Amino acid sequence: MTDRQILEAIFAEIKGLGTRMDGFEGQMDRMEGRMDGFESRMDRMEKRQERFEEETRNNFADIKLHLENITDRNLSILAENYQNVIDKMNVPITWMNRVMMNEIRINSLTERVSQLEQSHS
Template sequence: MTDRQILEAVLTEVRGFGTRMDKFESQMDRMEERQKCFEEETRNNFADIRLHLENITDRNISILAENHLNLINKMDVSATWMNRIMINEVKMNALTDQVARLQAKCS
């Protein structure tokens, strides 16, 4: 093989590399465009999630917290009434016992 043939073979290979590099660069450009679209979509999704958290979840937590406070207050009132009822039952039992003793003495 002569030098000229070798140079032509090398030139053919280099041109093949050039074509493949052009394809590779075009694929890289498409990939960069897709990455930009993905980043923008991700940013938009995070913004939507943030808005949902602020508008829906935070409001729901506030509602639950307010109702929880109301429930605790109602339970306190209920517990107070239950304590009074139990005290009255104890007093009633003591009075019933005293009446029974008095009746037993009188009979």
């Protein structure tokens, strides 16, 4: 084998390696594209998680506010009217219960109206 033939054989091998490296680079490009897609999906998932946490915090705040405004007020009404119920034993209990229940319903409806006004403002 002559020096020229050896050089041509080496050149052919190097050319084959170059072709294989081009294929490898294409695979790497595809893998990078997949990784970019994965990262964007992870970013979207993190944003959704943050939004869920924020909504949960808001819901807990709404529940706390409801308990403070409505439940506490209704308990106060019941406590204030307890003495009246004892003092007015001649009045049928069902009548007093209806009055108190109506007051509680009015308070609840007032709160709902106020929430609707806030949500549509």
